[in-house]
Amino acid sequence: MLLSLVSFPFIVAQQYTWHILQTLVGFAVIPIFSTLIVPFTLLGFAGQDIPGIAKVVNMLIQCFTSCLDSMSMLPGDMIIGKLPSVVLVLFFTCSLLIYVKQSALAFFCRGMCLLLLFFGTLWVRYPLYGEFTTFDVGQGDAALVRTPFNRSVTLIDTGGQVDFSAKKDWQIKQYQRTNGESVIVHYLHSRGISQINNLVLSHHDYDHIGNAKVILKHLSVQRVIIPAGMLKQQKFLKEIQPYLGRTKVCELTAGDEIPNCPFHIVHPFTSGQAENQDSIALFGCLGNQRILTAGDLDRAGEKAIAEQYPKLKVDILKLGHHGSKTASDPETLRKWQPQYGIISAGRDNRYNHPHKETIRTCTVNQITNLNTQKDGMIRYIYDNNQTSYFEVKITHELKATVSTNSK
Template structure:
C-alpha cells in the first residue's frame, strides 16, 4: 500500500457536528487564553489537531486537571488544516500533512472525558512516558524565568507561547538549533546513564542493553522530534552493533537512519529543522579530523543555504557566536540547566542562583543580537542554493587547492543577492491578512518601497480568561514576505486611519523594519491613541500629516482625501492615488459614501483602473454614482473569511455586477499581486488560484 493511499484512507471528509472519540495524551493539551488546543488520535489511528473555545472560565479546571491519557467524546466540525494564503507564509496544511495530521476539528462540545486503561504492554509504556512528561512540565512551571524556559526547551522539548520572544537573541544569531533536542542531548543522556550505572558497578554489557531500551523512552519523553529520532537511531545502531560484535561505518549508519526516518515520515526532508539536522549530521561525518574553528566555519557554510531559503536573513555575528557559544553551551549551559532544573524543584536557592546565571547568558546573547550586522538577504532561487550547497560539499571533501571553490561560492551568493535587491519587476500586492488592509507598492529596482496600512487583530476579550498575545500577522505574513524579497526598509508607511484592522500592527512594523516616514491623514498625528501606539518607535518629526493635494517628495502617491483635519475616523480616511505599471490606482481606506462623493466633486475628471473598495466592501462605501464616474476596470476587496460584519456586503457585490466591474477578493483569492516592468503593462496573480 502506497503512503499517499494510506493517507487517503485516514483522511476524513469535512462535515459539521460530527460525534467523535478522540484519544489525547496529557502533554498534548495546551490552554492558551480561552483556547484549548490539542493533538490526538481517532479510533482509526488518524492524527488530528483540535481547538475548543471555552466560554465559561469554570471549564478551565475540567481540562487542566487532566493528568493521564484520556478519551474525549466530542461533537465538532471536521475540516482540513488551514492552507497558507500568501507567498512565503508558513503553510500549516502542508506542515501538518508532512507530520501525518490530515484533519482539523473545531470542537463545539466536549460531552465527556474518561481515563484510558491500556491493555497492551506497548500502550502502557507509551502512555506512561506521556504522563511522566506532562508531570515534569507541570513541575517545571514552578521554576523561575530563564531557567524555566531553558529547562523546558532543552530537557523536556516543551516551548511556551513566548519562547521565541524570550530567546530572541538565540534566534537572530542562528543558535536556535541548540534547542532542537538531538545529538548533543542524546550524548549527554547516554553519558549520565553510563556514569550513574558505572558508579553502581554495572557491567558495560548491561549498560548498553539498558540504553537500547531507554533511548526510545527518552524519545517519547522529550516530545518526539524527528531530529532526536535521527540521533537516537544512530546511537541505537552503534549500540546494537557493539552487542552483536560487528562494526558499523558512520556513513552506513547515517544512510540506514535516513532510510528508516523516511519510511516513518516520507516528507521528512521537506521541513527546515530536518534539513538542518540531517544536513549538518551528514557533513560532520567528514569533519572529525579538522580543527574546531574550521569545523564551525564549514558547518555554518553548510547551514547557510537552508537558513536563507527559510528565514531570509543572516547575522554576520552568527559565526563568532557559534564559535564562542557552542563549547560553553555543551560544557556549562546545558549541564547547568539540567542540574538547576532537577535540583531547583526541591531547593529554591539553587533554582534562583542558576536562573541568574542563565539570565545573564541569555541577556548577553540578546545584546549581541542587537548589534549591527543583520543582513536581510532575501529568498534565493532554489537552483542557486543547490549549486552553493553542492560546492560546499565539494569544499568539505576537497583536501587540495580549494581557492576556486571558495571564489565560486562567494560569487554565487553575490549574484543571488544583487538579483534579489535590484529586481527588474515592480509590484502592487494586496496581502490576505484576514479582516483588515495591508498593501505593498514597490517600483522596479526598489526605487521606492511603500506600505499602505499594516493590518492588525481586532481583539474581543473573553471575560474571565487571561489575555494572550499571539504573533501578529505582520510578522508571519507581511514582514516575512518583505524579507523574502530582501526588503528591510520602507520609504513610507501610509496609514489610512486609526482603526486597529488598519494600523494595529504599526508597532510591529516599526520594530522590524527601518521606516523613513509615517504618513497619516491630517489631524491623526494629534490623536492620543495613535501616539501611544507608536511612542518610542519613531520620532514625531517623522510622522507627516497629509491632506488632499499633497504629494510627499519622492513618493508615488498623490493624496485626494481628506479635505480637512480629523482624528483618523473612517470618514477621515487618507485616500491615495498613483500611476504605476501603466495603470492608475486608488486606495480608499474605510472612506464612507459621503467622502467618496466629496472626492468626485473636487476631482470631477478622476478615473482609475484599479479601485480598492472602501471599508472591505461594506455597503457604507462604494457609492454607485462614484463607481460610475471612476469607472474602474478592476475592483479589490480586502476582507476576512467568515468575518462577523458580513463583508463584502451583498449590496456592494450587486453594484459591481450591475456596473460590470470584475473584482478580486482576498477571501477567495488570497494574496493578490500585480507585477510589471518599467512603462509596461503587467499581469495579475492570485495566490490561491496559482496554488490550488
C-alpha cells in the same frame, strides 16, 4: 565554520536574513550547549522528584535563551532576500567542498560562494518589476506599492489585530509574533527591502495602524504620512509617536505631493479627526493600470473625490472599508469604471465584511472581485514594458493568474 556555511542557505531560505554575529556566537554557544545545557536538561528530567532541581534548570535554560535573544537584537542583521533555489543549492554544494584537501578546488568553491551571494543579492534587491500587493492580514488593511529596482517603496497601512476577548494573565503569551512581523516584515525581507520610503497611515483605526510599531522597529522608515489632524489624536500619540525615532511625520491633504512615491493624495480635502471619513485616498498609475485605494472612506468621501476629479478613471480599486456597504457608492463606481475590485477582510469576521450590497454593486458594474478571505495575498505585478498580471496566492501556492495585458 563549516556548519555555519552549510546552514546558511537553509536559514536564508526561511528567514531571508543573516546576522553577521551568527557565526561568531556559534563558536561560544555550541560548547556551552553541549557541556552545560544538555547535561543540566538531563539532570532536570531525571531529578523531577527532587525539590528545586527543575526550577533551577528552567532558570538556566531561560537565562541562556534570553542571552541569545538579546544578541539577536544587536546591530548586524543583513537582509539577503529570497534567493533563487538554484543559487541556494549551488551555495550549499560549494560550501561542502570549501575545506577539501585539494587547494585549487577549495579556492574555486570559496570564490563561487562569494559570487553566488553577490549576484543573488543583487537579483533580489533590484528586481525588473514592480508591484501593488494587498497583504492577507485578517480583518485589517495593508498594501505595498513598489516600483522596479526598488526605487520607491511605500507601505499603505499595516493591519493590526483587535482582540475583543478578556484574557487572564496566564493566558497571555510572553512573546507572540503579530501578522505585521510574520506576514508584512517577512515578505519585505524576502524582497530584499530594508527601508521604506513612505509609510502611509490612512486613518487612526487600529486595524490600519496596529502593526506600525512593528514596522518601525524592524525596518528603516523615512517618512510617516498621515491625514491632516491625526498628529494630535490620542491613538497616534499612543501607537505611533513612541516608536518614530528619527522618522519624519508629514500631515497631508489632497493635492500635497508624497516624496518618492508614484501615488498622489486625492483625499482628505481638509483637516479632520483621522476617522473613517478623513481617510487618506491615494491614486496613481503602475504599469498600465490606474489604482485607487482609500482606507475606510465612506460613500460621501468617494462622491467628493468624483466631484473634485470628474475625469478620474480607475482600473484597480481597493474597495473601501473592507467591502462594507458604507462604502463603494454605486453611482461613483459607474463613473470610475474599475475592472478589478480588491477586498481586504478577515475570514468569518464579526462585521460580515464584505457586505452583500457591495458584492451586488460589483456584479452590476462587471467588476472582477479579488478577496483576501478566499484568495490570500493578492499581487498586481508590472514592468516597464507595460506587461502586467495578477498573482492570487493561497499559502504561497499560485492559485490563479488574471492577465491585464489588454489594457
